[in-house]
Every structure is written in C-alpha cells, then in structure tokens.
Amino acid sequence: MENDIMHGGRQPGPDHPITIEPADARVIVRIGATVLAESVNALVLREATYPPVIYVPREEIAMDELEPSATSTHCPFKGDASYFSIAGGGTRDVAWSYEDPFDAMVAIKDHLAFYHDRVDTIETVEHD
Template sequence: MSTAHPHDKPVKIPGPDHPITIERHPSRVVVRAGDKVVADTRAALTLREARYPVVIYVPREDVDMALLERTDHATYCPYKGDCAYFSIPSAGERGVNAVWTYEQPYAAVAPIREHLAFYPDRVDAIEELPADAISA
C-alpha cells in the first residue's frame, strides 16, 4: 500500500527565476459580465508572476457572489496552491469557469486569500477607473 498522501504536491517558492509580487492596485476596478456588475472595488491587488500577464485579484467582499456559481473545476499551482473556480451563469457559455480563487494560498502569496480573479476574455470588461471615480 502506498504511503504517499494524496496532497503531496510539489511546492515551489518564488525566487529570482520565478518572481511573484503582490501590490495594492492603484485604480478602482469594475468587472462586468452578462450585462451585470459582478465586482466593484477600490481594494484590488495586482499580482505579477514571472512572464505571465498581470492578474488583478478582487476582494471577495466586493464581488456580487450571488452572480457566481461554484464549479467542480480545480487546478494546482506549485507556487500558489489549490485553485477553485466559479462560473458566471448570466454570461452564458463564456462565463463557465470565468473566475478563480486560491482559498488556502501558500504563504508566499497569502494576501490573495479571500480574493477572486477573472479571465479577461470570459467577462465583458475589467475596467480600471480612477480610484475616486463616482459610480455611473
């Protein structure tokens, strides 16, 4: 019988060859999908990882969770941990697994806990507005 624990996954620490930085995003971020505002925050985080595109993470409290539906889809990142997904039903087929979150992120990326990220091509818009912009 194997003694390997099912959660024995490789864990990697960000470093010079694979840097990860997380900073407070300077702008107000509004995410729209399926003709609805899914998220509106002034407290987003910007995650830069190696050569990947920049990812904006929105605090869960600033997301309309009623518009999201958890899916069974899951992935794993050796730098960030287990990743869970949500769909945006109002966005139709395009909105399937459009949102991801690391609910128990590794220590190196702990600030993204309780935050959600959106695939830009699966939502209508991820708008970056001046932080003092008034809602239209």
Template sequence: MADKVKKVPGPDHPIEISRNGNRVVVKAGGRVIADSRRVLTLREAAYPPVHYIPREDVDMSAFERTDHSTYCPYKGDASYFSAVIDGRQISANTVWSYEMPFEAVGEIKEHFAFYPDRVDSIEELAA
C-alpha cells in the same frame, strides 16, 4: 498533496503582489459583478498582471462553484466559479480563487481573479 511539488517564488520565478490604487469594475451578462477599490495586482514571472478582487466586493449571487480545479506550485490549489446571471450561465469557470494559498502569496486568500475573455469587461478606473 504529497505528490504535488511546492515551490517558493524567487529570482528565477518572481511573484510580486501590490495594492492597486485604482477602482476595478467587472461586468458580465450586462451587469456589474465586481466593483472594488481594494484590488491586489499579482505580477508573476513573464505572465500578464492579474487583478485579485476581495470576495466582499464581488456579487457572489452571480457565481456558482464548479468542480474544476488547478494546481500552481507557487500558489497552491485554485477553485473555480462560473458566472450565472438570472439563472443562465454566462461563462464556465469565469474566475479562480486560491482559498488556501501558500504563505508566500497569502494576501490573495479570499480574492477572485477573472478571466478577461470570460466576462464583458474589466475596467480599471483611475482613482
């Protein structure tokens, strides 16, 4: 990681993580693959907000780890998982997860973030 730049969120690139009081349900392949009332919502600079769902609230049997990875100078290395339902891949690299995030965003450790265009739906239901 010596060649990777590490940055700290600040006024020029703010990152805010907050508890989301709503229930979030994610469906893929016609079934629920995540259902949580313990969602964190990450707001980063001008990007759209992203829901991070604890792995305990994700049907891990519906995912396979892939070799794909990315790096964010504010959050660290992201691992990816594809949705696989009944032995059939629904979408590639459906979710990402920061398994060892930088301290500034440590709350998102062991959480999954879903690409909205790679699942059937992400529903946010009022509490």
C-alpha cells in the same frame, strides 16, 4: 534555498518572481449589464513573464451571481485553485480563487481573479 519545496509550495525567487501590490485603481468587472465586482481594494499579482492578474476581494464581488464549478487546478507557487461560473448555467469558469494559498501568497486569500476573455470588461479607473 529559494525555489526549493517549502511548507506551502515553491517559493518565488529570481527565476520565478511573484509580486503582489495594491491595484491603486477602482476595478469594475462586468458580464452583460451585470456588475460582478467593483473594488477599490483589488490587488495586482505579477508572476514571472505572465500578464498581470487583478485579484478582487470576495466581499466586493456579487457572489450571488457566481457558483462554484467542478474545475480545479494546482500551481506549485500559489496552491490549489477553485473556479466559479456564472450562476444558473451561464459562462463557465469566469473566475478563480486560491481558497487556501501557500504561505507566500496569503495576500490573495479571499480574493477572486477573472478571465479577461470570459467576462465582457475588466475596467480599471484611477481613484478620485
């Protein structure tokens, strides 16, 4: 039954694997001189053949620097994504979040991921 539609979307399987694990690094996201996020609790999501994506817990993000945008998308494996732009008319849609992810992706709830090409840096530094 893998990859059949189940409660909460399509399930990852051999033809579309998705793994989520701790990043095992400090993650720092910057736009200009502003640190948008600094986390030691980030997760790395690896999905099929896509590049890995780092998800940062919301409590380790300067959410006052971001504002919700009108953009939304749907992933059959993760759910509906909401997007965030830099507050005050800055760069649009720099980050996204699955506010209510499907059951198999609950680990990324309350996390945001940032687009590499819409922020200045996403730096990973090994833990001390």
